[in-house]
Amino acid sequence: MDRQELAGFLRSRRERIAPADVGLAAGRRRRTPGLRREEVAQLAFMSTEYYTRLEQGRAPRPSREVLAGLARALRLTDAERDHLHHLAGEPPAPPTGPSREVRPSILDLLARLPQAAATVISAAFEVIAWNDLAAALMEDFSALPRHDRNLVRKAFLDDRNVYGVSDAETFGRRSAMQLRAAAARYPDDPELTALVRELLDGSAAFRELWESHDVSDQPTMVKTFRHPLVGPITVNCDVLDIADRDQRLVIYTAAPGSPSEEALRLLSVIGTQRMSVEGDGVEEHPGVVR
Incomplete structure (x- = not known):
């Protein structure tokens, strides 16, 4: 030291x-x-x-x-x-599990995308940061415990079609493949091991995919959300790798001039009003890791 x-x-x-x-x-x-x-x-x-x-x-x-x-x-x-x-005489140890710390510059970027819904996803498929429009399009992640912010858990253990997405089956297959690769990168992470065990015990579909040992798939470029207030919203889905943190920035944008762009614009207003009117005294901050 x-x-x-x-x-x-x-x-x-x-x-x-x-x-x-x-x-x-x-x-x-x-x-x-x-x-x-x-x-x-x-x-x-x-x-x-x-x-x-x-x-x-x-x-x-x-x-x-x-x-x-x-x-x-x-x-x-x-x-x-x-x-x-x-x-300090303590050489940095390799990470035992997926990082949940989001760079401040990425949090700033989320806040600067008012016309796009954007989230940051960990290697374990946990939503670890988001902006206001993503919360309005998908759900208010700030109201959920960490356990319930995991998208692969929602895909296989939630009886509902999560967020009404059009590619639910494709997303489930792709997430299982990517989760297997993450489990190989972090073999000593107890949270990731417990998540895989929970999915294997609770979902026959996940178990079948897991036993296939596949670890790659083509990303989804376009998907449709079926929102309960504004109806179907078709968006482009761009996934940007944050390589140093083993995270992904997912950005949903609608085609300019399309009905979906208008629906997203309306949803951003509805979402803001919902947070201000129905708030319980907790101030919401877009893109904050919770």
């Missing part, structure tokens, strides 16, 4: 972050550049005393959990996170 280099690195990362970047008010008497030590400690879920000792080069070696909290609080890039681990 290089205490002095670690201390200098933490100070430099703290001082570059504006309070507004992490949702804090700047205030009138802020005399330090960037964040205060106590603010970093709060964001990283640790005591101010311990964080102060880290910046002073007097703290014992931080655990991996502490390093993860610091990386999150200081909004470190992947390269900076690895550097932090090396300075």
